[in-house]
Amino acid sequence: MKSVLGPAAVLAVLLLAWEVLHLAVANTGLPSPLATLMQLVVLLGEAEFWAHASQTAQAFAAAVVLSTVGGIALGILLGMNRTAGTVSEPILVNLYSLPKVTLYPVVLLIFGLGISARIAFGIMHGMIPLTLFTMNAILQMKPVYRRSAAVMGLTPWQTSVSVVLPAILPEVITGARLGVSLCLLGVLIGEMFASRNGLGYMVMHAMERGDMPTVLAVALLLAIVALLVNAALLALDRAWRH
Template structure:
């Protein structure tokens, strides 16, 4: 109840700040929350909007699945070998700090202009954070878990699945929460730079036309989707901890 009340208060404050900013600047530059909501409802009745949303949803879903599976697998592989994990951590951190936009020409050369490039760009954003969360959780795990697995004669594969992953699952879910949001960001950026469909392309096209209500309506929708996904993962995290 307390969390729900806090969320409602934050939401109301953000709406009031949005409305105040709308009154300060020119109306054409920043639509009001009401205008944005009306535009969002109008988009729901536009068949072209659902075509763009479908393209983004497909790329996002594939990117999330691949980055989650790859991030957990790579994190476990590096975490189970302390030397490999220690060497890999600064490399991964430096790779993640690189502006992903600079790598987009390389992605286009490899994957072309289709949905594969957007999926790859989403994976580039979501894979490394989850890998780091998983790897560091294993490196910081109490040694007694792995010692118990060794006493029971478990193989490294069995140890990873039955001992290590259950022990670090809260940290993995935390990494997944960050990775999912970053995957969505990566897919949208990919659509903005080299695509003729998707919500990212729709936003860029609206910006070129000066259609700010559409830009903010799509941004609002994406923010709601990201918050809902994060809330679901947070519920899973709390359920596992309790």
């Protein structure tokens, strides 16, 4: 019960704050929660909306798969070698702190305005955090795991798959929760600045028209999707830990 009441209370406070802010601006710049929900219902009935949503979903799914596989693989590769992990950690941290917008011209030059650029934007945001989580989990793992693998004569590949990865899976899932959310953010930003379709493009186009109900309706839908994905990963994390 407590696990349900907590999020419900937070949601109620957010909705109340939204309504108060809506009333404070005299209904001119911020639609109410009810008006936003009604606009979302209208959008869900439009074929154009689903065409944009389909483009975003494809790019998001590809970015999540590639960043997850790449992040775990790179994290294991660096974490299995302590020297490589120690040297690469500050490099990855500094690379991730670099404003991604500075790399957009390069990405556009390489991938153009198609779905590949949006996938690349998603991977840029989601892969490094998962790599860091995976690598640090291995570096902090109890030495007995790898010693036992060495005694059994396992190859590095067998050790990584059958010993190391199961041992650090909770940390990997935690990193994946962060990476998935950041992948969605990266894809949407890519659509805003480097695309002619997708929900990010739809939001940017609505902002140019001053269509705040549509902007908030799409933002609400994306928030719901992000929360559902995060909740699913959190449930998986809790199931594995128990």
